[in-house]
Each structure stands twice: as structure tokens, then as C-alpha cells.
Amino acid sequence: MMLVRTSSGLALVEGDQVRARLPHSSLAELLRLRTTDLRAALDAAQPASGPAGRPLAPIDGETEVWAAGVTYRRSEEARVEESGTPDIYTKVYTAERPELFFKANARRVAGAEEPVVVRADSTWDVPEPELALVVNAHAEIVGYTVGNDVSSRSIEGDNPLYLPQAKVYARSCALGPGITPAWEVADPYALGMRMRIVRNGQQHWSGEANTSELKRRLDDLVSYLFREDDFPDGVILSTGTALVPETPFTLQHGDIVEIELDQLGLLRNPVVQGKGRLSVNDGEARSLASSG
Numbered sequence: 001m002m003l004v005r006t007s008s009g010l011a012l013v014e015g016d017q018v019r020a021r022l023p024h025s026s027l028a029e030l031l032r033l034r035t036t037d038l039r040a041a042l043d044a045a046q047p048a049s050g051p052a053g054r055p056l057a058p059i060d061g062e063t064e065v066w067a068a069g070v071t072y073r074r075s076e077e078a079r080v081e082e083s084g085t086p087d088i089y090t091k092v093y094t095a096e097r098p099e100l101f102f103k104a105n106a107r108r109v110a111g112a113e114e115p116v117v118v119r120a121d122s123t124w125d126v127p128e129p130e131l132a133l134v135v136n137a138h139a140e141i142v143g144y145t146v147g148n149d150v151s152s153r154s155i156e157g158d159n160p161l162y163l164p165q166a167k168v169y170a171r172s173c174a175l176g177p178g179i180t181p182a183w184e185v186a187d188p189y190a191l192g193m194r195m196r197i198v199r200n201g202q203q204h205w206s207g208e209a210n211t212s213e214l215k216r217r218l219d220d221l222v223s224y225l226f227r228e229d230d231f232p233d234g235v236i237l238s239t240g241t242a243l244v245p246e247t248p249f250t251l252q253h254g255d256i257v258e259i260e261l262d263q264l265g266l267l268r269n270p271v272v273q274g275k276g277r278l279s280v281n282d283g284e285a286r287s288l289a290s291s292g
């Protein structure tokens with residue numbers, strides 16, 4: 001069962017069918033609740049049926065997206081390779097304090113099937129498939145979703161102080177297709193993760209990994225994030241990538257990125273180069289994503 005945002009409200013879906021509808025006006029409202037109250041709200045949802053349709057990004061209101069970096073050996077290796085200052089990545093991989101950075105708010109996030117953007121002023125871009133934690137205002141992990149931390153390797157590689165430009169821009173992040181409640185996932189450290197990049201209708205790249213390779217504990221990442229900050233509408237914390245396509249792979253306009261995590265579903269997004277190539281409809285989807 002998955003909690004999804006749709007154009008007609010919040011719903012619990014199984015496969016492609018709606019099973020129940022919720023009266024709440026936003027996901028943010030649900031993320032203000034403690035786990036026990038959220039469970040009760042989902043249990044009390046009004047049974048319903050019918051096709052689920054295309055889900056919207058599972059984020060609204062003032063909920064933020066943050067991300068952890070260099071939490072898998074593969075990410076550390078790739079950054080050491082691309083960077084003019086490689087030791088900072090090795091240092092952070094083994095340090096007690098994790099790397100955490102702001103990634104997006106609702107209006108910057110693409111839902112399933114919506115385009116993600118690679119920067120027009122970047123020459124080397126990758127998708128980053130990540131397990132994303134859905135955390136309520138009380139620092140409790142209440143669910144999981146699939147994340148894509150689209151990143152510019154040329155800009156970050158040039159100088160790590162450019163990280164916000166490499167990471168944070170319109171549609172640099174995709175989340176979806178919905179939120180799987182935490183109590184339905186027996187072991188978040190044993191989720192298979194697969195990524196496939198399709199170019200001109202053919203598989204161009206594929207790879208797989210498992211969250212068992214994660215160097216950090218999920219609760220520890222959340223606890224660092226909440227140390228000196230509050231998230232009244234909850235926060236989505238993406239936990240870092242275990243898959244980085246080999247050099248010189250770069251995303252191209254027209255590619256399709258498919259990321260699948262066991263139990264969490266498939267997040268599929270077309271890639272466009274430059275925000276100027278998003279269509280008017282994409283803009284409408286963006287403003288829907290930020291309402292609530």
C-alpha cells in the first residue's frame with residue numbers, strides 16, 4: 001500500500017488501483033502528526049476504488065528535501081575521481097558527522113513521469129538514485145520513497161564550494177511514485193535498487209545496488225538533521241547514491257531515467273536540458289506540486 005498525492009487529493013493505492021481516500025488537504029498536514037496518529041489517519045481512510053492515475057510528487061506545503069552525501073563507497077570513489085580536491089570526500093565518508101545539504105522544496109521537485117532538468121551550463125550530469133526517508137515534524141521516519149538527486153559533476157568537480165549550484169535548481173530533484181509507510185517495510189537496509197537509462201528507445205546504461213551497502217544509520221542521519229533545525233511540515237531526507245555511471249557518461253536531453261527500489265516502486269522521468277525546455281504543462285504541474 002502506498003500513500004499518493006493525486007490531482008483529486010490524497011489516496012491509498014495498491015498497484016494502479018485506489019483503495020481509500022483521505023480527507024486531509026495536504027501531505028504536509030499528515031507530516032505534522034506523530035507516527036501513531038498518522039497510522040490512525042491512514043487506517044481511518046474512506047474505502048474507495050478506481051484507477052489511481054498518474055501520481056503527483058509526494059511533497060507539498062513547506063516540506064523540504066535534504067540530502068546526505070558520500071554515504072556509499074561508490075559515491076566516494078566517483079567524487080575522488082572527478083574532484084580537484086579529492087581528500088574532502090574521503091574525509092567525509094569516514095567522519096562521524098555526515099554531509100547533509102539542502103536539495104529542494106516542493107516547487108523544485110518532479111513527480112513520476114515529469115521531466116527532470118540537467119543544467120544548460122553544465123557539461124557532465126548524472127542521475128543519483130537514492131532511498132529517500134519521509135520524516136515527520138517529530139523526527140520520526142514515517143515512510144520511504146524513491147529519490148533522484150540529479151547532479152552536475154562538472155560544476156561540483158570544478159570546486160566543491162559550487163555544490164549548491166551543482167545540486168539545487170528547478171527540477172533537479174525527482175521523488176515518487178508515492179510514500180510507502182515505514183511500518184510496511186521490514187528492513188530498509190535490505191532494499192535492492194536498480195537504475196536504467198534509456199536513450200533513443202534503447203537501454204544505454206543499467207546498474208544495481210542495495211541499501212545494505214549504506215555506511216550510515218538512517219536514524220543517525222535524521223538526528224543530525226534535526227540537531228539545530230525544525231521541520232514543522234516534515235522533511236524528506238535522501239540518503240545518498242550507491243550508483244554512479246562510469247566516466248564519461250553524461251545525461252542527455254531526451255534520456256529517460258528509471259529508478260526502482262524494492263517495495264517502493266518505480267520512479268521514471270524524462271530528462272530535459274535547461275529549464276527553458278520545460279513546457280507550459282510542466283509549469284502547471286510545478287505549481288500544483290507547491291500548493292497545499
Ligand code: DO4
Binds near residue numbers: 069070079
Ligand atoms: O558530496 C557531494 C554530494 C554527494 C551526493 O549527493 C551523494 O553521495 O549522493
Ligand code: MG
Binds near residue numbers: 067069130149241
Ligand atoms: Mg546524491
